[in-house]
Amino acid sequence: MTRNADTAPPAGAADPPPGSRREPGPLAALLAGVRGRIGAAVALQAAASALGLLPLVVVVELGRTLLDGGAVDAGRAWTLVALALAAAVAALAAGYASTLVGHLADNDMQLGVRLALAARLARVPLGWFTARGSGRVKKALHDDIGEVHSLVAHTLPDLAAVLTAPVVALVYLFAVDWRLALVAAALAAAGTALFARAMSGSMRKMAEYAAAMNDINTGAVEFIDGIAVVKHFGGHRRAHERYVRAADRFAAFFTDWSRSTMAPSVASFLVLSPVMATVAVTAAGTASAALGWSRPLDVAACALLAPALCAPMNVIGSRVQQIQAAAAAARRVHALLHAPVLARQGTARPDGARVVFDDVRFSYPAEDGGEAAEVLHGVDLVLEPGTVTALVGPSGAGKTTLATLPARFHDVTGGAVRVGGADVRDMPADALYRTVGFVFQDARLLRGSIADNIALGRPSASRAEIEAAARAARVADRVERLPRGYDSVVGEDAHLSGGEVQRVCVARALLADTPVLVLDEATAASDPVAEAAVQDALSTLARGRTVLVVAHRLATVTGADRIAVMDGGRIVETGTHAELLEREGRYAALWRAQQTPAPREGAPR
Numbered sequence: 101m102t103r104n105a106d107t108a109p110p111a112g113a114a115d116p117p118p119g120s121r122r123e124p125g126p127l128a129a130l131l132a133g134v135r136g137r138i139g140a141a142v143a144l145q146a147a148a149s150a151l152g153l154l155p156l157v158v159v160v161e162l163g164r165t166l167l168d169g170g171a172v173d174a175g176r177a178w179t180l181v182a183l184a185l186a187a188a189v190a191a192l193a194a195g196y197a198s199t200l201v202g203h204l205a206d207n208d209m210q211l212g213v214r215l216a217l218a219a220r221l222a223r224v225p226l227g228w229f230t231a232r233g234s235g236r237v238k239k240a241l242h243d244d245i246g247e248v249h250s251l252v253a254h255t256l257p258d259l260a261a262v263l264t265a266p267v268v269a270l271v272y273l274f275a276v277d278w279r280l281a282l283v284a285a286a287l288a289a290a291g292t293a294l295f296a297r298a299m300s301g302s303m304r305k306m307a308e309y310a311a312a313m314n315d316i317n318t319g320a321v322e323f324i325d326g327i328a329v330v331k332h333f334g335g336h337r338r339a340h341e342r343y344v345r346a347a348d349r350f351a352a353f354f355t356d357w358s359r360s361t362m363a364p365s366v367a368s369f370l371v372l373s374p375v376m377a378t379v380a381v382t383a384a385g386t387a388s389a390a391l392g393w394s395r396p397l398d399v400a401a402c403a404l405l406a407p408a409l410c411a412p413m414n415v416i417g418s419r420v421q422q423i424q425a426a427a428a429a430a431r432r433v434h435a436l437l438h439a440p441v442l443a444r445q446g447t448a449r450p451d452g453a454r455v456v457f458d459d460v461r462f463s464y465p466a467e468d469g470g471e472a473a474e475v476l477h478g479v480d481l482v483l484e485p486g487t488v489t490a491l492v493g494p495s496g497a498g499k500t501t502l503a504t505l506p507a508r509f510h511d512v513t514g515g516a517v518r519v520g521g522a523d524v525r526d527m528p529a530d531a532l533y534r535t536v537g538f539v540f541q542d543a544r545l546l547r548g549s550i551a552d553n554i555a556l557g558r559p560s561a562s563r564a565e566i567e568a569a570a571r572a573a574r575v576a577d578r579v580e581r582l583p584r585g586y587d588s589v590v591g592e593d594a595h596l597s598g599g600e601v602q603r604v605c606v607a608r609a610l611l612a613d614t615p616v617l618v619l620d621e622a623t624a625a626s627d628p629v630a631e632a633a634v635q636d637a638l639s640t641l642a643r644g645r646t647v648l649v650v651a652h653r654l655a656t657v658t659g660a661d662r663i664a665v666m667d668g669g670r671i672v673e674t675g676t677h678a679e680l681l682e683r684e685g686r687y688a689a690l691w692r693a694q695q696t697p698a699p700r701e702g703a704p705r
C-alpha cells in the first residue's frame with residue numbers, strides 16, 4: 101500500500117512538528133502534548149520530597165535550642181515547631197498537587213491517544229483488523245496505555261522524589277559535619293555498587309525471563325486449546341510434557357538467576373537499609389565526638405538524616421524497569437498510530453448496483469515490509485444487478501480476497517473495483533457501506549441484545565422489521581425460544597451455535613438492505629435443513645440486488661445466474677452450471693470430484 105501524507109495520524113500524537121531536526125522517540129512523541137504538566141508534576145513531587153525532610157532538620161535545630169544549656173528561647177522554639185508543621189503541610193500539599201497534575205496530564209494524554217487511535221483505526225482497511233484480530237488493538241488501547249499511565253502519573257514523580265531526597269540530605273549533612281557526611285555517602289556508594297552488581301546483566305536476564313514465561317504460556321495455551329484433538333490422537337502426554345518441560349525450564353532458570361544475584365542483592369539491601377545508615381553514622385559519630393571532632397547534636401542530626409540518603413536507592417531498579425515497560429508500550433501504540441490507512445476517499449456516489457472488477461490486481465501488504473506476493477493477477481468480472489454470481493475454485497484461489505474488495509477491506513494494488521459506476525476508493529465510507537453489505541465466514545455478534553445486533557445494519561428499524569429479517573434468515577424460531585426472545589443478550593442469556601450466529605448476521609445484512617450483498621460461505625456453519633432455508637431466503641432477496649456468493653460446495657450454487665471459477669488468482673471460466681458442465685473444463689472436474697460419494701455423506705461439517 102502506498103504511504104503518503106494522508107497516512108499521518110490525525111491527532112498528531114505521534115508525528116514531529118514540521119522542520120524539527122530529530123524525530124522524537126515513540127514515548128517522547130506520545131507525551132509531547134503534556135510534557136509541561138509532567139514537568140510540573142515532577143517538580144512538585146521533588147519539592148514535596150525536599151519539604152518532607154525539613155521537619156527532621158527542624159527537630160535537630162529544636163534540639164539545639166532546647167539543649168543549649170542556658171535559658172530556653174521559647175519564641176525561637178515555637179517558631180521552629182511552626183516551621184516544621186508548615187513544612188509537613190506544604191510537603192503534603194505539594195505531593196497532592198503533583199498527583200493531581202500528573203493524573204490530569206495522564207488523563208489528557210490517554211484521551212488524546214484514544215481519540216487518535218480511534219480516528220486512525222477508522223481509516224485503516226477492514227482487512228487490517230481481520231489479519232490482526234482484536235487482541236493487538238485491545239492491548240494497545242488498554243494494557244499499553246495503562247503502562248504509559250503508570251509512567252506519567254506515578255513512576256516519573258516517584259523517581260523525582262527518590263532522587264531529590266538523597267541530594268537534599270547530602271547537602272545538609274555536609275553543611276553540618278563533612279566527616280559524617282562522607283561516612284553516609286560512602287555507605288550509599290557501596291550499597292549502590294552492590295546493587296549495580298546484582299542488577300548487572302538484568303536486561304539480558306529479563307529478556308530470558310520473558311522468553312521462559314512465554315514458553316510456559318504458549319505451552320499452556322497449546323495444551324488447553326488443543327486438548328480435544330491431542331487426546332483424540334493419543335498425543336495427550338506429548339502436549340502435557342511440552343508444558344511441563346517449559347515449567348521446569350522456567351523454574352531452573354529462576355533458581356539459577358536468584359542464586360547468582362542473591363549475595364549482592366542481600367548485601368545491597370542490607371547496606372542501603374535505613375537502620376544500617378543510622379547505625380553506621382551513629383557509630384562513626386560517637387567515635388568522632390569522642391575525639392572531639394564532632395558535636396553531639398551534629399551526630400544526632402546526621403544519624404537522623406542519613407537514612408534519607410540510602411533508602412530511595414532500593415526503589416530505583418523497579419522504577420527503571422517501569423520506564424522500560426512504558427517505552428515498549430509506547431512503541432506498540434506508536435505502531436498502531438501509524439497503521440497504514442486507506443489512501444484515498446472522495447465524494448463519489450454510486451449510481452445503481454452494478455459491480456465491476458476491472459483488471460484487478462492485489463497483494464497483501466508484507467508484514468516485514470518486504471515485497472508482497474500478488475494473489476490476484478488481473479481479474480475482470482462484472483456482477484449485474486438482480487443476479488447471483490457464485491465464486492468457486494480450489495482453496496487459496498483468491499475467492500475470499502476478491503469478495504472483500506467491493507466492501508474495501510483492502511484497496512486494489514492494480515486496476516479498480518467500481519460499484520454503481522464509482523471507484524470504491526472515491527466513495528465516502530457511509531455511501532459504500534449503505535451500498536455494499538457482507539456476511540463473512542467468521543460471523544461475529546456484539547455483546548448486546550439480539551434485536552440490537554440485527555438492527556446494527558439499520559438502527560432506525562422497527563421491531564416488526566427486525567423480526568421480519570430474522571424470519572427471512574430463518575432464525576426467528578430460535579430467537580423466540582431464547583429466555584428473553586429478541587431482548588436476550590449475546591453472551592448472557594443468548595448462547596447461539598455457529599450456524600445460528602451466521603443466520604443472525606444474514607438477518608442483519610438483510611435489514612441493512614444494501615443493493616449489493618457479498619456472502620462468503622455465509623451458510624457453511626448451518627445444518628443442511630437450515631442451509632436450504634437460508635438459500636431460499638437469499639434467492640428471494642437477491643431479486644433486484646447484486647449478489648456475490650463465495651461457495652465451496654458447488655451443489656449450493658447450481659442455480660446461480662453465473663458461476664465464476666477462480667484458480668491461482670485468476671478467473672479461468674465463467675458461465676451457468678449447465679454451460680460449465682458442458683465445457684468439460686475446471687468446473688466440470690471440480691463438480692465431478694464433489695459428486696464422488698463421501699464416506700459419510702450428509703454428516704455435519
Ligand SMILES: Nc1ncnc2c1ncn2[C@@H]1O[C@H](COP(=O)(O)OP(=O)(O)OP(=O)(O)O)[C@@H](O)[C@H]1O
Pocket residue numbers: 231464475493494495496497498499500501502
Ligand atoms: N491476510 C492475508 N495476508 C497474506 N496473505 C493472505 C491473507 N489472506 C489470504 N492470503 C493468501 O492469499 C491467497 C488467496 O487466499 P483466499 O483466502 O482469498 O483464497 P480462497 O480461494 O478464499 O481460499 P479458501 O477457499 O481456502 O478460503 C492465499 O495464497 C492466501 O494464503
